Amino acid sequence: MKQNIRDVYNFNAGPSALPLAVLEKAQQELVDFRGTGMSIMELSHRSPAYEEVHNQAIARLKSLYSIPENYEVLFLQGGASLQFSMIPMNFLQPEKKAGYVMTGVWSEKAFAEAKLFGEPYHVASTKESNYHIIPRMDELQYYERDAYLHLTSNNTIYGTQWKDFPDTGDVPLIADMSSDIMSKPIDVSKFAMIYAGAQKNLGPSGVTVVIIRKDILEKANPNIPTMLKYSTHAKSNSLYHTPPTFGIYMLGEVLSWIEESGGLAAIAKQNEEKAKLIYDAIDNSNGFYLGHADSESRSLMNITFRLADEELEKKFLMEAKSAGFVGLNGHRSVGGCRASTYNAVPLEACKALSEFMKQFQKKNG
Numbered sequence: 001m002k003q004n005i006r007d008v009y010n011f012n013a014g015p016s017a018l019p020l021a022v023l024e025k026a027q028q029e030l031v032d033f034r035g036t037g038m039s040i041m042e043l044s045h046r047s048p049a050y051e052e053v054h055n056q057a058i059a060r061l062k063s064l065y066s067i068p069e070n071y072e073v074l075f076l077q078g079g080a081s082l083q084f085s086m087i088p089m090n091f092l093q094p095e096k097k098a099g100y101v102m103t104g105v106w107s108e109k110a111f112a113e114a115k116l117f118g119e120p121y122h123v124a125s126t127k128e129s130n131y132h133i134i135p136r137m138d139e140l141q142y143y144e145r146d147a148y149l150h151l152t153s154n155n156t157i158y159g160t161q162w163k164d165f166p167d168t169g170d171v172p173l174i175a176d177m178s179s180d181i182m183s184k185p186i187d188v189s190k191f192a193m194i195y196a197g198a199q200k201n202l203g204p205s206g207v208t209v210v211i212i213r214k215d216i217l218e219k220a221n222p223n224i225p226t227m228l229k230y231s232t233h234a235k236s237n238s239l240y241h242t243p244p245t246f247g248i249y250m251l252g253e254v255l256s257w258i259e260e261s262g263g264l265a266a267i268a269k270q271n272e273e274k275a276k277l278i279y280d281a282i283d284n285s286n287g288f289y290l291g292h293a294d295s296e297s298r299s300l301m302n303i304t305f306r307l308a309d310e311e312l313e314k315k316f317l318m319e320a321k322s323a324g325f326v327g328l329n330g331h332r333s334v335g336g337c338r339a340s341t342y343n344a345v346p347l348e349a350c351k352a353l354s355e356f357m358k359q360f361q362k363k364n365g
């Protein structure tokens, strides 16, 4: 039975499912936000009512991730893709090197931007095996004097995810967590910077979350445009210019929903349970479904698989669509199938998909 009053199981890769309770609350508050007589979208970003929303969203992020005092939380625009440029622009001087761990298309895009500013190099790459695996810690070869080391914690397209993160000592570790932010507890103190577009686990598109250690702000290149300096936004509590107020409001509500769901430990447990349902359908299919990711590197957020041939895959996707499953096509660059099981995707949707996969195999195996 669908938990959702809306008649679909949403497995979109991003923008993706949002908690129904959050959408309903936003609907309720949309026209008259908490007695102001205005919508949240009509409030000044300098008004006390909006500032409360803004600061509460920051406070919830800090509390859920136990972010230490020496970090800033920023709300930026331009998506995770602008971070690919802002990171080297701020931190990679022309004569300096930065290590990039290559685990997919998003790492490649980040690397390409860094080449415009300094000398990035590949710390490790699993491209030869079509990015089906995360490199081992002992395969990461980097230099102690690097400007930073960059990795992609979850590879949305290939369906692989880091289970642990390296201890990089004095080399600032920077992670693109766009597709697994807030999906489990992490030790923020291992990272100099974490960034993520909000549109998978945190809210609608239009907001980018940056968690950044204060000491690296001081080391950034001062000779870059004002809007592209992290310090500009850090100094003004992300209110240097008009922030995406509605997106930040929604993000705050999604974080509140995570709190009410029992926090990150409970969310992580449910994410494991959800992914297991679908991985089990793959693993017990005798090769009818073929998972893309190596089992040690499997993502709990994006589950990628293929069927024996393209005809069967087309049939699977068509029948799935008719049965109410949305977003199961693999990314256009790799094809196949992908189920994105982000935080807000209910357990029931994953149970239904796992059942559908078993039934489809019975009829077509």
Ligand SMILES: Cc1ncc(COP(=O)(O)O)c(C=O)c1O
Residues within 6 Å of the ligand: 014, 078, 079, 080, 081, 082, 106, 152, 154, 155, 156, 157, 176, 177, 178, 179, 197, 198
């Ligand atoms: C891991 C990862 N990084 C970066 C991006 C790009 O994000 P945006 O569209 O916010 O620029 C995506 C988008 O899917 C992604 O999955």
